[in-house]
Structure formats: C-alpha cells, structure tokens
Amino acid sequence: MSSAIRIGVEASAMAGSPLCHLPAHRPKSTGLLPLSSLCHRSKNTPSRLFFSKLDSKPIARGICRPMSPAVRCAADGSLKVEEEVPIEMRIPPFPTVMDINKIREILPHRFPFLLVDRVIEYQPGVTAVGIKNVTINDNFFPGHFPERPIMPGVLMVEAMAQVGGLVMLQPEIGGSRDNFFFAGIDKVRFRKPVIAGDTLVMRMTLVKFNKGFGIAKMEGKAYVGGEVVCEGEFLLASGSGTK
Numbered sequence: 001m002s003s004a005i006r007i008g009v010e011a012s013a014m015a016g017s018p019l020c021h022l023p024a025h026r027p028k029s030t031g032l033l034p035l036s037s038l039c040h041r042s043k044n045t046p047s048r049l050f051f052s053k054l055d056s057k058p059i060a061r062g063i064c065r066p067m068s069p070a071v072r073c074a075a076d077g078s079l080k081v082e083e084e085v086p087i088e089m090r091i092p093p094f095p096t097v098m099d100i101n102k103i104r105e106i107l108p109h110r111f112p113f114l115l116v117d118r119v120i121e122y123q124p125g126v127t128a129v130g131i132k133n134v135t136i137n138d139n140f141f142p143g144h145f146p147e148r149p150i151m152p153g154v155l156m157v158e159a160m161a162q163v164g165g166l167v168m169l170q171p172e173i174g175g176s177r178d179n180f181f182f183a184g185i186d187k188v189r190f191r192k193p194v195i196a197g198d199t200l201v202m203r204m205t206l207v208k209f210n211k212g213f214g215i216a217k218m219e220g221k222a223y224v225g226g227e228v229v230c231e232g233e234f235l236l237a238s239g240s241g242t243k
Helices: 003-014 035-039 047-052 056-064 100-106 153-168
Strands: 071-073 079-081 118-123 127-133 180-190 199-210 215-224 227-238
Touching: 100 118, 100 153, 118 153, 127 153, 153 180, 153 199, 153 215, 153 227, 199 227
Parallel strands: none
Antiparallel strands: 071 079, 118 127, 127 199, 180 227, 199 215, 215 227
16 A cells, blocks of 8 residues: 555544545556545545645646546546547538539529539428538639628528529429529528638528419528528519510
C-alpha cells in the first residue's frame, strides 16, 4: 500500500468513519488515485479529514486537468477512452430524390438562373425540399459585394420559388410544364445573410392551388445550418407566358 493511501486510511480511522471501497493499491499505470475511490467515499467521511493529508498534487492533476472530448467517466468512476470520429466523417450526406438532370426536365430555368442543385425530399403535390450550394464562383458575388460576398435576398426568394415550382408543375396537382411566374410575395423576412460556402436548404409547402386560374399559394422557409435565414409566402402562376 502506498504512503498516500495509507495516510488516507489512517485519517479516516481517526475520524471514526470507514473509507468505503478504497482500492488495495494504486494503479501503476497512472500514479494517481482511481476516480472510483473518490466517487464511492462515504458521505459521513469529513472532506477535510479525507483530503487533508493526501498528496493533493496528483489528485488535482487527475481531476482538474481538461479532458479530451473522447475521454468519458464510466459509471464505476473509471476513465474510458472512446475513439474520436474525424469531423469529415460526422456529417451525413444529403439524400438525392431529384438530381440536377431531373430538375432540368421540370424547371425551364438554365444557367445562370437555375438556383436548385438537388431535391432531398419530395411529397407529390404537397412539399419539396431543395438545396443550393452557394459558392464563390456564383456569378452574383463579384458585384454583391466584392469585399463581403453575400447572396442577394432577391435570389434567395427566387431559389425558393424554383423549389415551389417543382411542386406546382407536377401532374399530381394538375400543374402544367409551362413556365411559371411570381404573382405575389408576402411576409418575406431575411433573418441572416447567406455567404459563400453555405448550403441553402429550402422547404416549400403548397397551401392552396386554384387549377382554374393556375395560381398556387405556398409557404417557404430557407435554412443554413438548421437556422432560418429567409421565410415568406408566395403566389405563383403557371402559364405559357407572353412574348
């Protein structure tokens, strides 16, 4: 038995309280008292007597030292080292419901105004979730702004409307594959700027569709990192348009 533990036992005996579950020897690998010897100490043992004659430096180093996120304290008080997953393996990939080729079959937009890269969720005639990967190579960044590249709010609204068009132009609700246009925008709010490197995730939900007039009312929200960056209500009109 090491001197530090023997002193602790003597101090406990002097206080009239047994030292519960104290290990018979100190592990040679660390040179420190196991956490279990501290976790299972009797509540009746005076703290000042338990700690007064122990070598405080090893204990302080063992308890107060900042631990790696991969180190956890098990139920029995022992340390358990978990393998840390690299950050590049923690982010799950987005599913693909519609790829860019399928999107191009539905939407009439083309470069540089096709602002939906992928659809990751789709309920026919109800809702769609699309993503736009915002990169510094987008052609609006050189002028908006040269020193602080921010995606223009009007293009965020346009991108959301294109996701809405993927719902509106589907046969499930009787929509045509003709062009569609804005008929109105209400209650639009921009919560945070969208910058180069962001992934804009847009959900558009169909609220009402008037097939006779080809008018759809939709609600939309756009997110970056799970936080709302833009939201609003949209009126979209389908039709062949005019020259």
